[in-house]
Amino acid sequence: MNKQKPLMWIIAGQDSSGGAGIVADLLSAHDFAVTPSVVISALTAQNSQQLLGVEPCSVDFFKLQLEAISMLRPRAIKVGMLADLAQVDVLTQTLHRLRVQQSAVKIVIDPVLVTTSGYHLGDVGRAARFDQLFAEADLITPNIKELAMLTDTQIDSPQSMVLAAKALAKRCHCAVLAKGGDSAFGKRCVDVLCHPDTQLVLSALRIDTAHSHGTGCSLSSAIGAMLAHGYSLFDALIAGKAYISRGLRLAVGQDSLPGAVAHWGRAEKLDDYPVVESAQTEIGRSYGALCQWPIAGQASFARLDYKIGFYPIVDSYEWVEKLLRSGVRTLQLRIKAMDKTALVHCIQRSVQLAKQYRAQLFINDYWQLAIEAGAYGVHLGQEDISANQVDLKAIAKAGVRLGVSSHGEYELLRALSLKPSYVAMGQVFATQSKAMPADELGLVRFSQLCQLVEDCPVVAIGGITVNNASQVMQAGADGIALISALSQSDDYQQTIAKFKNITGE
Numbered sequence: 001m002n003k004q005k006p007l008m009w010i011i012a013g014q015d016s017s018g019g020a021g022i023v024a025d026l027l028s029a030h031d032f033a034v035t036p037s038v039v040i041s042a043l044t045a046q047n048s049q050q051l052l053g054v055e056p057c058s059v060d061f062f063k064l065q066l067e068a069i070s071m072l073r074p075r076a077i078k079v080g081m082l083a084d085l086a087q088v089d090v091l092t093q094t095l096h097r098l099r100v101q102q103s104a105v106k107i108v109i110d111p112v113l114v115t116t117s118g119y120h121l122g123d124v125g126r127a128a129r130f131d132q133l134f135a136e137a138d139l140i141t142p143n144i145k146e147l148a149m150l151t152d153t154q155i156d157s158p159q160s161m162v163l164a165a166k167a168l169a170k171r172c173h174c175a176v177l178a179k180g181g182d183s184a185f186g187k188r189c190v191d192v193l194c195h196p197d198t199q200l201v202l203s204a205l206r207i208d209t210a211h212s213h214g215t216g217c218s219l220s221s222a223i224g225a226m227l228a229h230g231y232s233l234f235d236a237l238i239a240g241k242a243y244i245s246r247g248l249r250l251a252v253g254q255d256s257l258p259g260a261v262a263h264w265g266r267a268e269k270l271d272d273y274p275v276v277e278s279a280q281t282e283i284g285r286s287y288g289a290l291c292q293w294p295i296a297g298q299a300s301f302a303r304l305d306y307k308i309g310f311y312p313i314v315d316s317y318e319w320v321e322k323l324l325r326s327g328v329r330t331l332q333l334r335i336k337a338m339d340k341t342a343l344v345h346c347i348q349r350s351v352q353l354a355k356q357y358r359a360q361l362f363i364n365d366y367w368q369l370a371i372e373a374g375a376y377g378v379h380l381g382q383e384d385i386s387a388n389q390v391d392l393k394a395i396a397k398a399g400v401r402l403g404v405s406s407h408g409e410y411e412l413l414r415a416l417s418l419k420p421s422y423v424a425m426g427q428v429f430a431t432q433s434k435a436m437p438a439d440e441l442g443l444v445r446f447s448q449l450c451q452l453v454e455d456c457p458v459v460a461i462g463g464i465t466v467n468n469a470s471q472v473m474q475a476g477a478d479g480i481a482l483i484s485a486l487s488q489s490d491d492y493q494q495t496i497a498k499f500k501n502i503t504g505e
Helices: 020-033 059-068 085-101 124-134 144-151 158-172 215-228 233-250 281-284 317-325 340-356 367-373 382-385 392-397 409-415 440-452 469-474 491-500
Strands: 007-013 035-046 050-058 077-078 106-109 176-178 190-196 197-205 273-276 309-314 330-333 360-364 377-380 401-404 422-426 458-461 479-482
Touching: 007 020, 035 059, 035 440, 050 176, 050 382, 059 233, 077 085, 077 340, 085 124, 106 215, 106 233, 144 158, 144 176, 144 273, 144 382, 158 392, 158 440, 176 458, 190 340, 197 233, 197 281, 215 233, 215 392, 233 409, 273 281, 273 409, 309 317, 309 491, 317 330, 330 340, 340 360, 340 367, 360 367, 360 401, 367 392, 377 382, 382 401, 382 409, 401 409, 409 422, 422 440, 422 479, 440 458, 469 479, 469 491, 479 491
Parallel strands: 007 035, 007 077, 077 106, 309 330, 309 479, 330 360, 360 377, 377 401, 401 422, 422 458, 458 479
Antiparallel strands: 035 050, 176 190, 190 197, 197 273
C-alpha cells in the first residue's frame, strides 16, 4: 500500500523563466517527496539576470486561494515572495488561525525583499510590517541584503552578521538562518542559525558558478519539506544546504544566459555536506559558535579487527559471559545504575573475559574505567562529548576503539569528524528500550544516511527484530545492535543464531 506523502503549502510568486519562485519550490518538493498545495502571490516577468515586471495577485483572489486549500491540513508551509503589504497582513492572520488549530505545523519563510534579478519590496519602514508574520514562523531565511534591511544595520563582518541575526530572532521570536552566500567574508560560504538557545554555524566551499538563480527558494522549500517529514531543524538545515551545494555543482545555463540551481534529488555524497563548525574551529570562533564539539586529531581511532555484524548490548557480566560462550564476537556493556565498586569490578571482569575470547567488547560511557581496564573499545553518546567531559586524546593514545551514537544528519557529521572506529545510527524503528532524542528514521532515511559514510562501519540500532533485520542490512548497515530483542527472548541462543545468520557471520 502506498504511503501518503506529507502535505506542504507553498505561497510564492511565479517566475516566468522557471528558475525561481513556485517552479523551484515544486521541484524541491518533488525531490523531498511532499505533496504541494500552491498559492500564487504574483506573476513576474523575469529571468536569471533581470526583472521586467511584477503583476501582483489581488488581495481578494489571494484570500480565495488560501480559502481553497484551508481544508487541507499541511505538515509544513513555505512562504516566499509576497507582492505587497496587504498580502503580508492576510497571510499573517491565516497563519495565526492555523497555528491555533494545528500547533505542530512547521512554517518556513524566505523573506524575498531583494532578489538578484531586481525585485525590491520596499524600504526598511515598510519591511518592518513583516515582524508579525515572522512571529508565526519557526524559521526565516534572509540573505545578507535582506537581513540588513530587516534590522536596519550595515553588515560588513561575521560579527555584524551574527549580531543582526540574533537581534531579528529575538525581536520576532523565531529561528533565523542568516545566509552568507552573498558575503565576502572569506573563502568559505558560512550560514548561521540563531535561536534563543542555539547558534549553529555551517560552512561550505564556495562553488564558482554563474548558475545560481533560485537558490533561496529551493533551500527554504527543501527545509520545509524535510520538516514536514519530521526532521529536526538542524538535520533539515544540513540536508538542505547539501541539496543546494549539489544543485550548484550540477547546474548548467540555458542558451547564453546563466541558469538556475539544478534539482537532481538530495545529496548522496559527504562532499556536498557542510562542515558543522564549533567554538574550537577558526571559522566557528569568528561567527560565535556556541557548540563545543572537539576537533579531531590527524589520525583516526583504531580500526576494528573484524566486521561488527551482530552487536548485542547487555547490562551485566553474566550476560557478557553467556554471549561470549555462545560465540558472539562484538558486544557492548551498558550499565546505567551500579555502585562504583561493583561497576569497576564488572568492567574489569568483562574486559578480561572478552580478551580471552578475543572479542570486541565496548564499554558504554565509562571511558576512564575502560582505559584503566584495558578495554577494546568505548561507546559514547554525543552529550558527554559536546560537554567536554571526555578526553578523546587519552582514548586514542590508549589504543581504545571509539563508537559514537548519532540520530540524524547533524549528529552524523559531528560523529564522522572525530574519525571514530564506528558510528551507531538510529533509532531505525520505534523502540521502548530507552528514551530517544529523535523520531524513528525509517529504512529510506537510514539508507540515505548510510550512503554518506564511506570509511567507517555503521551500526543500526532501534526497534530491530528478526523480522526486519535483513532489510536493515540491505539498507547499508554493517552491524545490528540489539537490546530488548535479545534480553526478552525465550531462547537467547536461538536468537543469536538467527541474527548471526542475517548478518552473515
